[in-house]
Amino acid sequence: MQFLKKLPFGVLLGFLLSLSSEHRNDAQGADAPKFMYKAPKDWTPTRLSDSVIFYDAPALKKGEECRISVSSRIEDITFTDWFKRVQSKEPVIEASGQVEGKTKGGYEMLRLSKIVKTPSDKQAHRLYLALRDGKRMALILCTASSEDLLKTAVQQAEAIADSWDYKGEFPASRAAYSNTGVVYIKLPAQDITLSYVERRDGFTVELETNDGSIEAQRLYIGDGKIAALLYADPSEGIFLQGVKYKQGDVFRNGSTIKVRPGYKNVSDLKSGDLYVTLPGIKFELPEK
Numbered sequence: 001m002q003f004l005k006k007l008p009f010g011v012l013l014g015f016l017l018s019l020s021s022e023h024r025n026d027a028q029g030a031d032a033p034k035f036m037y038k039a040p041k042d043w044t045p046t047r048l049s050d051s052v053i054f055y056d057a058p059a060l061k062k063g064e065e066c067r068i069s070v071s072s073r074i075e076d077i078t079f080t081d082w083f084k085r086v087q088s089k090e091p092v093i094e095a096s097g098q099v100e101g102k103t104k105g106g107y108e109m110l111r112l113s114k115i116v117k118t119p120s121d122k123q124a125h126r127l128y129l130a131l132r133d134g135k136r137m138a139l140i141l142c143t144a145s146s147e148d149l150l151k152t153a154v155q156q157a158e159a160i161a162d163s164w165d166y167k168g169e170f171p172a173s174r175a176a177y178s179n180t181g182v183v184y185i186k187l188p189a190q191d192i193t194l195s196y197v198e199r200r201d202g203f204t205v206e207l208e209t210n211d212g213s214i215e216a217q218r219l220y221i222g223d224g225k226i227a228a229l230l231y232a233d234p235s236e237g238i239f240l241q242g243v244k245y246k247q248g249d250v251f252r253n254g255s256t257i258k259v260r261p262g263y264k265n266v267s268d269l270k271s272g273d274l275y276v277t278l279p280g281i282k283f284e285l286p287e288k
Contacts, residue, residue: 034165034167034168034169035168035169035170035171036072036138036164036165036166036168036169036170036171037070037160037161037163037164037165037168037171038159038160038163039055039160039171040055040068040156040159040160042058043055043056043057043058043068043156044056044058045171046184046185046186051071051072051073051170052069052070052071053069053070053071053170053171054067054068054069054070055067055068055069055070055156057149057152057153063145064145064146064149065124065143065144065145065149066142066143066144066145066149066150066152066153067142067143067144067153068140068141068142068143068153068156068157068160069139069140069141069143070138070139070140070141070160071138071139071141072136072137072138072139072170073136073137073138074135074136074137075135075137076135079108079110079130079132079137080110082130082137083098083110083112083128083130086128086130086139086141087112087114087128088116088126090116090117090118090119090124091116091117092114092115092116092117093114093115093116093117093123094114094115095112095113095114095115096112096113096114097112098110098111098112099111099112103131103161103162103164104162104163105162105163105164105165107131107132107133107161107164107166108131108132108133109129109130109131109132109161110128110129110130110132111127111128111129111130112127112128113125113126113127113128113150114126114128122145124143124144124145125142125143125144125145125146125147125149125150126141126142126143126144126150127141127142127150127153127154127157128140128141129141129142129157129158129161131161131164133166136166138164140157140160140161142154142156142157182266182269182270182271182272182273182274182275183272183273183274183275184275184277185214185274185275185276185277186276186277186279187207187209187212187214187276187277187278187279187280188209188210188211188212188279188280189253189279189280190209190210190211190253190280191209191210191250191251191252191253192207192208192209192250192251192253192278192280192281193207193208193209193248193249193250194206194207194208194238194245194246194247194248194249194250194251195208195247195248196232196237196238196247197215197232202217202232202234203217203232203233203234204216204217204232205217205219205230205231205232205238207221207230207276214274214276216274217231217232218230218231218232218274219231219273219274219275219276220264220269220273220274220275220276221240221275221276221277221278221281222263222266222275222276222277222278222283223277223278223279223281223282223283224266224277225265225266226259226263226264226265226266226283226285227263227264227265227266227268227269227275228240228241228257228259228260228263228264228283229241229263229264240257241259241260241262241263242260243260251278251281253280253281254280254281254282255281255282256281256282256283256284257281257282257283257284258284258286259283259284259285259286260286261286263285
């Protein structure tokens, strides 16, 4: 499966995803792996890929944004060059000087804060916090809609950096926040176009929005509670719960999908299933 193909590394600001806290199940017990860092408590995690995970602050009011993205990767360039590359290209209103330092664990650290102008003509407050151990590099990126919210994110980001230990496992590599092994993704509240795509290993169904796309042979969609199967038939096209859809059909933002009998609850999904929440769509259950 392919996730959010329009999001190159370093351009993580335009499509920060979120999940409702009901899906969060932190790995616990003696068999739980040791992770690279301590995740912020009560912040909602979303796995983007094996090397990128997002955290949303709790109790945000309407219109507020306070998010942290954490990523780790191997890079064969200098630390300073990589740090410049991962910063967004949005117009800068105000910026601090770049600061060098070390974490409590002894890793090299670079730090820079900015106020930028977003494509929607709003101001966004950002903190870039980067760590390095040889060729292993990590980015902790805070983005917030106000200075006060950024301070909240920065406190958590600093705690993440100070807890960092490369001997551990990166949490997103096992979707560690979900001990069921289900992968959760949330699309923005926008129109969603369906496409039937031919790949080398078979056909897939693609869900595309203005800000990104998700592609898989088989996935579930819903409102965070129910799960309706959407899949690409090898020869017949796209099907949602057995109902055929055409190339280019659109789930309009604000529209309703009438769910057929046979749907699942999210709690019924199994390890390896992909679940995509569509917040702009209403899912109407069948009459009992």
